[in-house]
Amino acid sequence: MKFARLGLLAFLSLVFASLFLSAGPAPAVLAQQPTPADDEVNAIAQELFCPVCENVPLDVCPTEACRQWRELIRQMLAEGKSEEEIQQYFVENYGARVLSEPPREGINWLVYVVPPLAFLGGAYLLFRAFRTWQRLAREPEAEAGSGSAPAAPPEDEYAARFEAELKKRK
Amino acid sequence: MTDTISPKKGVPVWAQVLIWGGLLGLLALVAIGLVRAQRPMLIVGAQVPDFTLPLYEGYDYGGAEEIALSDLRGRVVVVNFWASWCKPCEGEAADLEAAWRLYQPGGEVVFLGVDYVDTEPDARSYLAKFDITYPNGPDMGTEISRIFNRNLGVPETYFIDRSGILRYIKIGPFVSPEEIQAVIEAILLEG
Amino acid sequence: MLPEFGFGILVLTFLLSLFAAVAAALGHFHTSERWLESGRRAMLLTFPLLTLAAGVLVYLLVSGRFEVQYVYSVTSRTMPLYLKATALWGGQSGSILFWSWLMAAFATAVSLRKWDRDREFLPWVVVVTSLTLAFFLTLLVFFENPFTRWWQTPGGDFVAKMFAPAGATLVTPRDGEGLNPLLRHPGMIIHPPMLYLGFVAFVIPYAFAIAALVTGRTDDRWIRITRRWTLLAWLFLSLGLVLGMRWAYDVLGWGGYWGWDPVEIAALLPWLTGTPFLHSVMIEEKRGMLKQWNMFLIILTYSLVIFGTFLTRSGVLSSVHAFARSAIGPMFFAFIAVTSVVSVALLLHRWKDLKAEMQMNSLLSREAFFLLNNLLFMGVLIVCLWGVLFPLISEIVTGQKVTVGPPFYERAVGPLLGVLIALMGIAPLAAWGRSTLRTLGRAAWKPSIPALLTPVLLFALGMRNWIALVGFTLIAFVLFITLYEFWRGVRARMKSQGEGLFTALARLVSRNRRRYGGYLIHIAMVVMAIGILGIEVFQTATQQSLAVGESLDLAGYTVRYDSLAQFEHTDGRYVTRAVLSIFRDGEFLQEVYPRYDLYPDGQTMTIPGVRTTLADDLYVVLVNWENLSVFQAPFKVYHNPLINWLWIGSLIFILGYAVAAWPQKEQE
Incomplete structure (x- = not known):
């Protein structure tokens, strides 16, 4: 977004100009209704994504475009619009990518369904493997009668000694 | 989890198909994404879809x-x-x-x-x-x-x-x- | 002269690495020691050569040779020396050179080891590492040459080319564009090298795995040889991720450390396979099981390393972190396709030979718990991979762009991480082979009591968030169990050897480094989890516009706006800096100085003012995007409880790693 960045530069120079020019406190907003506070605006903006920058939540996006969108949210809030209505408006105007998650419709269901299914599939395969292993482990034991216990690996020798020592002390 | 098959056998055909299908599908997906990223969707000389x-x-x-x-x-x-x-x-x-x-x-x-x-x-x-x-x-x-x-x-x-x-x-x-x-x-x- | 020299070295190294691969393969097929040795030596040469090439580029960067396009694009006259030098990895082509240099260093280190016991691996380790190196050098030589220079053609156009186009003259710009200001941060200077070290180090175990597959030597030798490499890769990858988080927290000014951005996730993916690999190779070492699975995991890890790099650099994903769109995408794609197809084919070919030597006996054995850990990590991996890829699928199918953002990942990953933490408590108590509920219970019941009291206590203190209650209970569970393990060991030594507390602790740890180092790393993980849980569940924020002298309240703190100043820094950036005082219960605590810097190129950087304690951070941002004047300025204040434990945990992590991997007398 090279051009947008240029826009940002120009915007910032404007901010600077205003910073030096404004000698007094910002004039109080003469709104008819109470203006929604920044926190109310941000509460909605943080659930939305900037339509022009990639993967930047709207509440922390510094571009001029996003500032305008936050003002739009403020205005819609002042008009008494609900969060759903504002989100709906954003989706209609700027596309589904402004939502922080794909809307639950059509092919987008895949995003929610595939990971749990894959995980369950994995869990099932693992469970089956456990069963197979246990069966295989039991078979030779039954054949050999006594069941030769696998030689304890070195770390467990230590662990066994350790447990034995603990027992002695009790 | 792929190593669940009984250890005495090779990989069953269905698993092989699944593995290769998954891998090639993934590669195809990335390839399409790459092609789309590399060139604009509409080139000069193309018919512009209606809007x-x-x-x-x-x-x-x-x-x-x-x-x-x-x-x-x-x-x-x-x-x-x-x-x-x-x-x-x-x-x-x-x-x-x-x-x-x-x-x-x-x-x-x-x-x-x-x-x-x-x-x-x-x-x-x-x-x-x-x-x-x-x-x-x-x-x-x-x-x-x-x-x-x-x-x-x-x-x-x-x-x-x-x-x-x-x-x-x-x-x-x-x-x-x-x-x-x-x-x-x-x-x-x-x- | 120097740029041509640098480029010449790159071409030479590229040819050498190709030769090394061919010679080593010939050495294998003709069982010719001479070919093999020749290949090995060629590979040894790549390291000094690339050191020279990287040195040339650093010299060009430091001495401000702006006729070189790379120098022009990442440095400027006002940048301090250390930034000029580290700009080596500040841009696309330089970072590929840096990556290649690390690759050559590791390949050299590994081929200098004694090979007598596993000579048959050598040719294939050389082939894999030198082909990987050759791939990155291809990118440098043919697509992203860091030594191209600016030329003015007779027609007056400026072009960046390695050699002079006909009739063109060399152009030396007076100053460079300078490094992206966001990257001028200590965290950002060490973060990429750490990640690259982690990525590159994973190539070594992969190379040995492929060598084992090709030669059909299916014992756990390749794992024993590469254990240290795997640990090293994992350490650097982990540190790289944490440093990236810290950088985001310090510099990006949005009050968080992790935004589930596709590029962040791309760096996380290899960690999500590397960590279970680290665990499941232990099963193979102890029990001779899971050979196929371990092969699969290391192949996957290597593929994800390359895939992540590809995602970041090809322009397939759009992201704040992404490098500019470039021509190297198709090359990366071809490389990924070839390596993954060949690796999978090899694995399937050897599948039968990789059968287990022993069987799983008990669902309560340590290997069973490790497998569960593997399953959970694979779950997290699938969520992350799918979340990154889905926007691509959606765009291809419906033409519509969608965002897969934090809520998706948090909802899916949160519960999996919870179970993983619980496993971290139980699994180390279970013995290899077989455990019973009774042995587990004996080791766990005492520390379980304080762990179960934790939620009661927290509830009594007023915590009502059930996610936090569950999370802290699990954390306490792991913490107490692990500390109790230390205590059991120390007490046994104190009684049997008659040692003092500290001697006993030191000897206990030094005689079982892997075990107790691992415990320390587990402690580090849950300490980090404390920080993550704190900020994720309890973060609060407010944004208000304050006149001088006005204050706002958040989480029991009062923040007063005192003054604002603007001045020009010597390096040309324009700084706007506010002074605020923080009070609690009317008592003055400290001043903070949030600021934002405007760089000459129009980029801005928002640096928060942070008051930090073990309990919480108060993170104050000067909101530069809203209207502000000297008398009235908007501030966004975040209250981030417990976040510091995330950073403290990462320090414990390094300690634990040092204990686990400190060089010991070789006992292979």
């Missing part, structure tokens, strides 16, 4: 509240993407308007301003500020910009000839009305 632009009040097209590209067959169409937050757009706004006023009486050329992800109040004050008179409207849901390009920056301008073929792409702002005129004249001459 409908809703128009801002006061910026209608002969009284119509929306305009479809297919309605403009037989005319040269200049599609300009802009936004009120875009500073470089301001640089070319006057030039576009000047070019529009030059061609408007002839009726052979139509300018369409497509307002890319913008808020209406800001867009209106921008249009008023630069005294723009040609049809303008918002790119609802970025449907139109998606037709033209994947990663759209503004300003971008697309020139479509009488038969709906894309003839020229301008990325970035124009520097003079003559530049716009030159492109349009060339397209008009070709027929």
